[in-house]
Each structure stands twice: as structure tokens, then as C-alpha cells.
Amino acid sequence: MNTVAHQIPSDILAAYAAGQLPHPYALVVAAHVSMCDAARAEVEGYQMLGGTMMEAEGPVDVSATMRDAIFAQLDAPAPVEPEYKAQGPIPAPIMAALKGKAPKWRGVGLGAKQALVHKSDAGTVRLLHIPAGQAMPDHGHAGLEMTMVLQGAFYDGEDRFGVGDVEIADEEIDHTPIAAGGEPCICLAATDAPLRFNSRLPRLLQPILGI
Amino acid sequence: MLAFDDHDLHGNSAGISPVAAAVVTRLKEAPALKPTQELSDQTIWMLAVRDARDRAAFGRLFDHFAPRLKAMIMRSGMAADQAEDVVQDVMLTVWRKAGMFDPARAQVSAWIYQIARNRQIDVIRRETRPVPEELSQETSCEPAADQALALEQEAAQLRAALAELPEAQRTMVEQAYLGDLTHGEIRVNTGLPLGTIKSRIRLALEKLRHDLKELRAQ
Numbered sequence: 001m002n003t004v005a006h007q008i009p010s011d012i013l014a015a016y017a018a019g020q021l022p023h024p025y026a027l028v029v030a031a032h033v034s035m036c037d038a039a040r041a042e043v044e045g046y047q048m049l050g051g052t053m054m055e056a057e058g059p060v061d062v063s064a065t066m067r068d069a070i071f072a073q074l075d076a077p078a079p080v081e082p083e084y085k086a087q088g089p090i091p092a093p094i095m096a097a098l099k100g101k102a103p104k105w106r107g108v109g110l111g112a113k114q115a116l117v118h119k120s121d122a123g124t125v126r127l128l129h130i131p132a133g134q135a136m137p138d139h140g141h142a143g144l145e146m147t148m149v150l151q152g153a154f155y156d157g158e159d160r161f162g163v164g165d166v167e168i169a170d171e172e173i174d175h176t177p178i179a180a181g182g183e184p185c186i187c188l189a190a191t192d193a194p195l196r197f198n199s200r201l202p203r204l205l206q207p208i209l210g211i
Numbered sequence: 212m213l214a215f216d217d218h219d220l221h222g223n224s225a226g227i228s229p230v231a232a233a234v235v236t237r238l239k240e241a242p243a244l245k246p247t248q249e250l251s252d253q254t255i256w257m258l259a260v261r262d263a264r265d266r267a268a269f270g271r272l273f274d275h276f277a278p279r280l281k282a283m284i285m286r287s288g289m290a291a292d293q294a295e296d297v298v299q300d301v302m303l304t305v306w307r308k309a310g311m312f313d314p315a316r317a318q319v320s321a322w323i324y325q326i327a328r329n330r331q332i333d334v335i336r337r338e339t340r341p342v343p344e345e346l347s348q349e350t351s352c353e354p355a356a357d358q359a360l361a362l363e364q365e366a367a368q369l370r371a372a373l374a375e376l377p378e379a380q381r382t383m384v385e386q387a388y389l390g391d392l393t394h395g396e397i398r399v400n401t402g403l404p405l406g407t408i409k410s411r412i413r414l415a416l417e418k419l420r421h422d423l424k425e426l427r428a429q
Contacts, residue, residue: 015396015397018387019332029341040346047324050321051322053373054279057389059279060281061278070299071266073303074303120338
């Protein structure tokens with residue numbers, strides 16, 4: 001059994017199950033559920049709630065032509081959909097978002113690297129690679145930030161986050177995660193707004209890095 | 212609902228195929244089964260589709276779920292004919308991916324609900340909804356039979372709990388789980404019957420532990 005000390009809260013898992021969660025966070029939840037049995041079970045619980053309510057909907061007539069159209073297609077070969085598997089520390093849903101390609105790492109200074117996974121109006125998802133013992137750039141953020149550990153660990157103040165753990169930081173928190181000793185820390189980080197770095201250099205780099 | 216008595220196992224009162232009946236028999240004979248428990252018609256139809264590609268059973272699933280799916284999809288303001296396109300995609304997926312259905316882990320309604328939400332998001336937001344990695348496991352009925360039946364009981368309790376929700380509360384939960392998908396809410400009311408959800412979660416975890424133990428034993 002995987003056990004995760006820092007779980008994603010129930011209301012966020014429910015938002016994912018209901019299909020309401022914005023895309024960047026949905027990527028993190030899908031990655032987390034792939035790694036954490038307790039979260040998977042909980043999401044399935046909310047899906048059961050959704051299914052029960054769907055089944056209780058007052059039925060709306062469907063056309064007979066649509067029914068016939070479906071039956072006419074049952075023998076047709078199903079379209080082949082690519083299947084993505086986890087690669088090393090990178091979970092399957094993230095490999096799917098990368099369309100099966102290896103992440104394109106770019107140095108962001110002091111040995112740290114990042115790779116863009118998703119960028120849209122809804123927000124940004126990145127992979128971060130931080131050398132052991134090193135701090136992530138000090139930053140605050142305008143919206144909610146979800147950070148999941150894929151390899152190694154990091155400390156944020158007193159709290160240690162290991163593989164599968166998720167840190168959820170809202171705009172109130174001005175935090176400085178530090179990679180633990182040992183192997184480099186690889187994280188998956190989603191935000192719905194650009195990060196604002198508190199030190200001068202990263203802020204200058206921000207438009208270039210696209211974060 | 213189909214009770215485990217001889218009439219239902221042999222008769223076609225629920226219109227089930229011989230294969231579905233065999234599945235029911237296997238489930239009935241499974242150890243640790245309480246005779247008072249029963250599988251729903253929907254589960255039996257879905258197993259017949261999964262195990263025997265039974266078209267009549269698929270027709271019954273369609274007649275039960277398509278009108279309800281259409282109602283859910285039209286809540287998002289989608290026109291009737293566009294909603295039917297989505298229903299068509301969802302029901303075809305049900306047929307094609309039937310092999311993934313596991314009655315010990317999901318009710319048919321929950322399994323179809325999640326396929327429908329995926330499809331709705333793909334259509335409305337024009338991006339593929341991220342989904343977790345599938346658990347690799349054999350879908351075998353015998354060891355999971357008591358889990359499947361326990362899940363049916365949980366579902367009945369959940370329906371009862373939902374029916375008892377005050378109107379305002381129910382509307383709010385419905386809005387989140389069935390309604391519009393364009394608001395992008397980060398937090399959603401989990402729904403009041405939390406005790407039921409929690410026991411569903413406990414059951415799912417027991418099932419996962421069981422599967423993992425089996426996998427390790429192989």
C-alpha cells in the first residue's frame with residue numbers, strides 16, 4: 001500500500017470526480033490518484049455519488065435513429081487510442097500530457113531544471129528538478145499552487161513531503177521549499193496564475209521561462 | 212433488482228442471457244456470500260456485455276442510461292441533438308471498453324458517469340481530461356463477488372441518503388455533479404451522505420488490498 005502523509009483534501013478530489021476541477025489541477029489529481037490508493041478509492045466514492053444522481057435524473061426521450069446508429073457501429077473497429085505508461089518517476093497522466101515524449105528540461109539556474117507540461121488560460125503545470133539540499137526559488141503566487149513529489153523529498157518549514165505527497169499552498173503563503181538530501185527532488189507543480197518570484201533575478205527570467 | 216432465487220436464475224424475467232445467468236451463479240456460489248444480497252439488473256446486463264458481447268443486454272443498458280445521460284448533458288445548456296452526439300459517444304465507449312468494467316470496484320452508473328464526464332469535458336473544453344493510470348488486474352468474478360454485492364448494498368444506502376437530503380442541499384450537490392462544467396470550481400461539496408461515502412471508500416480499499424495481495428502471490 002502506498003501511504004501519503006499529505007493528502008489532497010476531499011473537496012478537491014470531489015471537484016475532480018465531478019469534472020469541475022480546472023485542467024492544471026486535474027492533471028495533478030490524476031497523477032496523485034495513480035500513485036495513491038486511498039485517493040483512488042475516495043475519487044471512486046464520489047464517482048459513485050455522481051453516478052447515483054445521474055441515474056436519478058428524469059429521463060429525456062432519445063431518438064430511435066441514434067439508437068440504430070449505435071447498433072450499426074458495434075462491429076466497427078474501435079479507434080486505436082494511444083496508451084501511456086509511467087516512465088521512471090513520471091506518472092502515466094503526465095506522460096499522456098507530454099504525448100509520450102521525454103520532458104524537455106531547461107536549466108533555471110543553480111542546477112535546477114524545469115520542463116513545461118501544460119500551459120493554457122487555466123494555468124500552468126511544470127516538472128521541477130531540484131538538486132538535493134537546494135531551495136526552490138522563493139516565491140509567492142496569486143492563486144492556488146499544488147506541488148506533488150515524484151522523486152526524493154522536500155521540506156517546507158517543518159513539513160517533509162515525500163513521494164506522492166502533495167503540498168497545497170494558497171496566495172497567503174510565501175514559502176520556500178527546500179529539496180531534502182540524497183537524490184534530486186522531482187516535483188509536479190500546478191498553478192492557475194503565473195508565479196511571482198520574490199528575488200530580482202528569477203522575476204527577470206519569468207517571461208523567458210514562461211512560468 | 213434481481214434476487215438470488217431459482218426463478219431468476221433460470222427464468223428470463225429480467226431478460227438476461229445464459230452467460231449473465233452463469234455469472235450470477237458463480238457469484239451466488241462464491242464464498243462469504245450472504246444470500247439476502249442481490250445484484251442489480253444493470254450490473255447483470257453490463258457483465259453480459261463484458262463477458263459475452265450480449266447485444267440484447269446492451270440494448271437494455273442503452274434504454275436505461277441513454278435518456279438519463281441526455282438529461283444530465285442537457286443541464287450544461289447543450290442542445291438536444293448535440294447532447295445525443297455525446298450520448299452516442301458515451302454508449303459506444305461503454306460497449307468498447309466493457310472489458311474494463313469491474314463490478315467489485317464500480318457500480319455501472321458510476322462507471323458510465325465517469326465516461327460521460329470525460330466526454331463532456333473533451334467536447335466543452337476541447338482538451339482531454341486527465342485520467343489516472345488504470346490498475347492492472349485480472350477481472351475475475353469469484354474473489355470479488357462479495358465485494359460486488361457489498362457495493363450494491365452501499366449503492367442502495369447512498370440512494371436512500373440522497374433521497375433524504377433537504378431540497379436546497381440536494382440542488383447544490385446536483386449542480387456540482389451533474390451541472391455545467393465551465394465554471395472550473397476548485398472545491399466541490401462532497402455531498403452530505405459522508406458516512407456512506409466513507410464506507411464505500413473503506414470497501415474500495417479492502418478490494419485494492421486484496422488485488423495487490425493476489426498480484427504479489429502470482
